[in-house]
Amino acid sequence: MSDLLERLRTGLPPEALITDPDVTASYAHDMASFCAAGTPAVVVLPRTVEQVQHVMRTATALRVPVVPQGARTGLSGAANATDGCVVLSLVKMDRILEISPVDRIAVVEPGVVNAVLSRAVNEHGLYYPPDPSSWETCTIGGNIGTASGGLCCVKYGVTAEYVLGLDVVLADGRLLTTGRRTAKGVAGYDLTRLFVGSEGSLGIVVKAVLALRPQPPRQLVLAAEFPSTDAACDAVCRIMERGHTPSLLELMDRTTVRAVNALASMGLPETTEALLLCAFDTPDPAFDLAAVGALCTAAGATEVVPADNPAESELLLQARRLALTALEAVKSATMIDDVCVPRSQLGAMLAGTAAIAEEYGLTIGVCAHAGDGNTHPTVCFDQADPDESRRARASFDAIMALGLELGGTITGEHGVGVLKKEWLARELGDTGVELHRSIKAAFDPLNLLNPGKLF
DSSP, X not given: OHHHHHHXXXXXXXXXXXOXXXXXXXXXXXXXXXXXXXXXXXXEOOOSHHHHHHHHHHXXXXXXXXXXXXXXXXXXXXXXXXXXXXXXXXXXXXXEEEEETTTTEEEEOTTOBHHHHHHHHHTTTEEOOOOOTTTTTOBXXXXXXXXXXXXXXXXXXXXXXXXXXXXXXXXXXXXXXXXXXXXOOOOXXXXXXXXXXXXXXXXXXXXXXXXXXXXXXXXXXEEEEESSHHHHHHHHHXXXXXXXXXXXXXXXXXXXHHHHHHHHOOOOOTTOSEEEEXXXXXXXXXXXXXXXXXXXXHTTXXXXXXOSSHHHHHHHHHHHHTHHHHHHTTSSEEEEOOOBOXXXXXXHHHHHHHHXXXXXXXXXXXXXXXXXXXXXXXXXXXXXXXXXXXXXXXXXXXXXXXXXXXXXXXXXXXXXXXXXXXXXXXXXXXXXXXXXXXXXXXXXXXXXXXXXXXX
């Protein structure tokens, strides 16, 4: 420990090192439940690439594990410390280095907060689409590490589709540049995509070149009430089958609607079994909403209410953004699943989740990025009750098994971390796991970067 701190101090300013155990303990974990976390030896908050390189060279020389972190808003334990590790928090590397309206790119450091970047590019008439629910606090580096999504994925896609190039500090301290800043480019293997979603296990992202789009018109939102989740999912299938491209297509089940009302008195219809929110940011969103409203009615919607203006639309979106916070207030703890299934199986996924909730005697609320089949079943339980905690974990696993049975994946946007590493092996299969381990060994032969995560 003393040797580690002594070596780190030779290349870091005093303020970049945190050794107080009461403070370092606060960096030990992200927001996931049921994920073990160790005790870090030290927390380092670098401000420059050179400082990150110094940390990795020191860690390699002493064979000390390093756990990269962003804002720790993750939900899989991917940012959890291991005993004796260096926690490398990148939140101080928070500069927007460039915004180019001509090239439609932004160049940023990993600690830039998603919402800060979004507002900055908006001032240039540009748009950075990926918008996780934690966008006001999560960082771009964390978004890249987990390949995060958001509410707009149905039209604009996920983080991976906006990362053009990266600067990455490797485990031994070398600096690697991947990708490009051009609109096109196919030189060599796509190493950039390999780092996106790798959860800090292959290298430390210290700079990113991000693609931007022209800022779209303000979106308008429609809310549709349904007597069943099956009817709501049928409407989703009809909307997508007819070729519509909404900027948002979100679903909240009855449990989630009631939780949001209890938390914030939003006035959402508590008699509904499922509430579908659909938005368009097209030049004539009212026309598109009318067409979708007709499809919802045909699918069995009991009421369809289009917003008249962006302010009403934002109120509806705020209700959706509160879903997780509201479900967290139902019991003392939550486990948030992240299963993504083909859109055609969305109804079966929600019906199966309801059956699992009944089987295990638990409250499980579901909100979903319905347009891309990404569901977030949220298990609410009393963590002080051992039996209820056991049932919560068992129901969580049952939901993941259901997702795989329906042709889906165990995670659409939250990542694997500690929480789902056993399930990743099931999804990948033996050959897939073997290849993953070979790639890990090529980049990090000493297994120092975020050990114990993914597989």
